Amino acid sequence: MDDVWTVSASDTAETVELTLHLGPPRPLVATLSKIELARVTDILPAVSRAVRCGEFSRVQLGTKFQAAIGRDPFKQVTGAAPRRGLFPWWAGLANIIIGLSFAAQHGSLWLRIAGWALATVALTDLVGHAWRWLRRS
Numbered sequence: 001m002d003d004v005w006t007v008s009a010s011d012t013a014e015t016v017e018l019t020l021h022l023g024p025p026r027p028l029v030a031t032l033s034k035i036e037l038a039r040v041t042d043i044l045p046a047v048s049r050a051v052r053c054g055e056f057s058r059v060q061l062g063t064k065f066q067a068a069i070g071r072d073p074f075k076q077v078t079g080a081a082p083r084r085g086l087f088p089w090w091a092g093l094a095n096i097i098i099g100l101s102f103a104a105q106h107g108s109l110w111l112r113i114a115g116w117a118l119a120t121v122a123l124t125d126l127v128g129h130a131w132r133w134l135r136r137s
Helices: 034-039 043-053 058-069 089-105 109-136
Strands: 005-009 015-020 028-033 074-076
Touching (some): 005 043, 028 034, 034 058, 043 058, 089 109
Antiparallel strands (some): 005 015, 028 074
């Protein structure tokens, strides 16, 4: 359509997904039947003009679609959930200390390997926490 709207095929043959990319803070997606899409084709250019002029209103968009097809089909696309580590940062520090103590003090080879593995996993997780913290700030 244009840079504001995209229409893509949905999972079923009778429906399409209409996505509003510009205007709202996050994209809005509506699943419409082909008949409903035909009914709202005159609304799309008006919304595109409003977006380009900086006058986009989610309420007005919902009202226009409610009048045209009897419902407001738009849902906000949610972002990915923030990643979390395997352990909280403080538990990661404790696991590094425990792992290194096992690796250094035990004579059994398998306990030393397990200690190094625990320390390595915890250190990797702690680096991931630091990386996410630095990206957020």
